[in-house]
Amino acid sequence: MNRLCRWYAVLAVTLSLSACATPGVEPERRPLSDPATLATERTLGGVPLSEAGWPKADWWRTLGDPQLDRLIDLAVAGNPSLAVARARLDRAKAGVIFAESQLRPEAIGTLDMTYQRFSDSGSFQGGTAGEWQWQNRLALDLAWDLDLWGRNRAALRAAVGQVRASEVDVFAARLALTTGVARVYVELNRLHDQADVARALVKHRAAVLALTRKRFDAGIDSQVESTQAQAALPSARAELTAVEESIALMRNLVAALTGRGPDETLDLERPKIAAGETLVLPANLPADLMGRRPDLVAHRWRVEAAAQKIEVARAQFYPNVNLIGFVGLSSFGLTNFISRGAAIAGVGPAVRLPLFDGGQLRADLAGTRADYDLAVEQYNQTLLDAVREVADQVTSLRALAARRADQSRALEGFRKAYDLALLRYREGLGNYLQVLDAEVQLLRESRIAADLKSREIDLSIGLVRALGGGFE
Numbered sequence: 001m002n003r004l005c006r007w008y009a010v011l012a013v014t015l016s017l018s019a020c021a022t023p024g025v026e027p028e029r030r031p032l033s034d035p036a037t038l039a040t041e042r043t044l045g046g047v048p049l050s051e052a053g054w055p056k057a058d059w060w061r062t063l064g065d066p067q068l069d070r071l072i073d074l075a076v077a078g079n080p081s082l083a084v085a086r087a088r089l090d091r092a093k094a095g096v097i098f099a100e101s102q103l104r105p106e107a108i109g110t111l112d113m114t115y116q117r118f119s120d121s122g123s124f125q126g127g128t129a130g131e132w133q134w135q136n137r138l139a140l141d142l143a144w145d146l147d148l149w150g151r152n153r154a155a156l157r158a159a160v161g162q163v164r165a166s167e168v169d170v171f172a173a174r175l176a177l178t179t180g181v182a183r184v185y186v187e188l189n190r191l192h193d194q195a196d197v198a199r200a201l202v203k204h205r206a207a208v209l210a211l212t213r214k215r216f217d218a219g220i221d222s223q224v225e226s227t228q229a230q231a232a233l234p235s236a237r238a239e240l241t242a243v244e245e246s247i248a249l250m251r252n253l254v255a256a257l258t259g260r261g262p263d264e265t266l267d268l269e270r271p272k273i274a275a276g277e278t279l280v281l282p283a284n285l286p287a288d289l290m291g292r293r294p295d296l297v298a299h300r301w302r303v304e305a306a307a308q309k310i311e312v313a314r315a316q317f318y319p320n321v322n323l324i325g326f327v328g329l330s331s332f333g334l335t336n337f338i339s340r341g342a343a344i345a346g347v348g349p350a351v352r353l354p355l356f357d358g359g360q361l362r363a364d365l366a367g368t369r370a371d372y373d374l375a376v377e378q379y380n381q382t383l384l385d386a387v388r389e390v391a392d393q394v395t396s397l398r399a400l401a402a403r404r405a406d407q408s409r410a411l412e413g414f415r416k417a418y419d420l421a422l423l424r425y426r427e428g429l430g431n432y433l434q435v436l437d438a439e440v441q442l443l444r445e446s447r448i449a450a451d452l453k454s455r456e457i458d459l460s461i462g463l464v465r466a467l468g469g470g471f472e
Contacts, residue, residue, distance in 0.1 A: 023313075023314045023361070027369065030372075030373045030377065032303065032380065033379070035286045035287045035290060035383060035387070036287060038383070038384070038387050040286055040387060040391065043391045043394070044281060044390070044391065047279055048278075048281070049280070050283065051283055052280075052282075053281050053282030053283070053467075054282045054288075054467060054470070055464045055467055055468065055469055055470045056470045057469070057471075058470070059178075059469060059470055060072055062274075063273050064272070064273065064274035065185075065272050065274070067269055067272070068182065068185050068271065068273070071254060071257075072181050072182070074258040074259065074260065075178070075181045075257050075258045075259065076177065076178070078259025078260065079177050079257060079258065080259065081176075081177055082170070082174060084173070085166075085170045085172075086170055088169065089166040092162045092163040092165075093163055093166075095162060096159040096163055099152070099155045099156040100156060102145060102152040102155065103147065103152050104144075105144040106143045106144065107140060107142050108140070109139075109140050110139055110140075110141060111137070111138050112136065112137045112138075113134060113137075114134070114135045114136075115132065115134050115135075116132065116135060117132045118131060118133060134333050134334050135332055136332075136334070137328065137329070137330045138329045138330075138337075139326045139329070139330070140326065140327050141325075141326045142325040142326065142327075143322055143324045143325075144323045145321075146323060148318070148319070148321055149315040150311065151311070151312050151315030151320075154308045154309075154312045155308070155309075157304075158305045158308035159305075160305075161301045161304040161308060162301075162305050164301040165298040165302050168295075168297045168301065168471075169294070171294045171469075171471050172294035172298060172471075175294060175465060175468075175469035175471065176465075177257070179462075179469065181254070181258070183461055184253050185271055185273070186273065186457050186461065187454065187458075188250045188254065189270075189273050189454060190450055190451060191243060191246050191247045192247065192270050193453065194450050195240065195243045195244060195247065197446045197447055198236065198240035198243050199240060200446070201236045201239065201240075202233070202236045204439065205233045205439075206233055208229055208425075208432075208435060209229040209232070209233050211426060212226050212229040213226065215428075220428055225432040251265040251266065252265070254268065273457055275457075279394065279398075281390075281394070282467065285390065286383075289386050289390070289467075291472070292471055293382075293467075293471070294468060295382050295386070296379065296382055296383060297471070299375065299379035299382050302375045302379075303375045303376055303379055305375075306368070306372040307372055310365070310368045310372055313364050313365040313367075317354060317361055320353075321349055322351075322352075323347070323350075324348060324350045325345075325346060325347035325348070326345065326346050326347075327344070327345040328345075329342040329344065330342055330344045386466065389466035390466045392462075392466075393462045393466050396459050397460070400452065403452060404452050404456070407449060407452060410445055411446065411448075414438070414445045415442055417442070418438040418441070418442040420438075421437075421439075422438075
């Protein structure tokens with residue numbers, strides 16, 4: 001009983017000395033941005049709102065192309081980027097297991113058997129001095145960190161926060177991958193449309209060349225017009241070849257995104273993507289982005305983990321009290337090793353108290369506070385970026401709708417102008433330069449029409465990603 005009282009006395013003295021190293025006054029922490037302060041009513045005003053405006057987890061199926069569905073399924077199953085995210089999640093889970101282990105008692109079994117010569121003038125005198133002898137110890141060593149200041153519990157909460165962030169990172173990687181595949185697929189579709197324009201150009205120039213030759217033979221055109229028409233046809237074929245090269249390169253990129261070799265996409269059919277859906281935004285923007293954007297949710301968990309790491313660093317200033325014990329056998333020589341007389345046992349507290357560390361603990365605490373501020377500002381910046389991305393997509397979709405209407409009328413006008421110029425040239429009322437000029441204008445507008453069609457779908461995919469891609 002007296003021995004137990006002495007232990008308590010030592011512990012009381014130790015706790016009283018803990019004031020020698022203190023963490024100081026906790027400074028005010030940086031606040032998380034409130035999405036309610038980010039005004040969006042005027043920018044997003046006029047767009048229909050709906051509770052069903054959030055994307056679905058399989059949002060790409062609304063594009064109506066089974067081939068795209070299959071490619072995204074392959075990418076989710078085989079792209080290394082998702083495997084990397086899952087490996088990071090597994091590592092974070094291992095951190096939780098380690099943190100949990102620090103809350104439980106530890107038991108280690110040891111067997112030490114050393115054959116050694118004892119010094120003539122050492123601490124071992126008598127029968128062991130100057131002799132070779134076995135020194136043996138078989139014991140079960142026990143230790144339990146009492147965690148009086150909650151350091152291990154805070155470390156566990158920090159590890160759990162990292163796991164939650166890593167879980168969300170897996171979805172974020174999946175969203176980046178699916179939108180990436182879809183956008184490359186849309187670009188492939190655009191290139192096929194551009195190839196259609198290039199083929200039409202080859203066909204038109206071949207027809208004009210045949211007409212020019214007839215006019216030259218009839219003495220209506222000179223050698224100049226004939227030479228120009230002959231040079232224009234291979235130029236058009238070269239443009240078509242360049243577009244076909246881009247299509248082949250895009251197929252290779254699709255194969256890489258799906259985790260396959262380039263042979264897998266050699267027989268890829270032409271995309272059949274449906275037109276983008278009518279623009280509808282979810283209600284309660286931007287507040288609900290906090291729970292719908294995976295990057296925002298992940299940053300929020302990292303802020304929580306950083307806050308818990310501050311508590312871990314603060315707890316380092318206070319005494320670390322462990323309850324230790326052992327039970328087993330110990331002897332000199334092998335004769336009496338396994339005997340009642342060789343039994344050993346012990347129990348007691350082990351206290352670690354930081355007194356003078358040269359400022360290391362304060363530096364560590366300051367570092368964890370800086371990490372917390374960094375995590376908060378990364379969250380705040382991500383929130384700003386998320387709201388801006390939604391606004392950007394909506395602004396561009398609005399402008400694109402008006403632009404496509406005007407461009408459609410322009411394309412129809414240039415098509416009529418080209419047909420008229422070709423008719424006048426065929427009838428001998430116009431010249432070849434008029435045909436070339438009308439053709440250049442028609443070609444430019446046809447390419448713009450193909451680009452605008454693909455841009456509308458691409459912006460719709462961008463809006464899906466800006467709204468979180470179906471994450472909840």
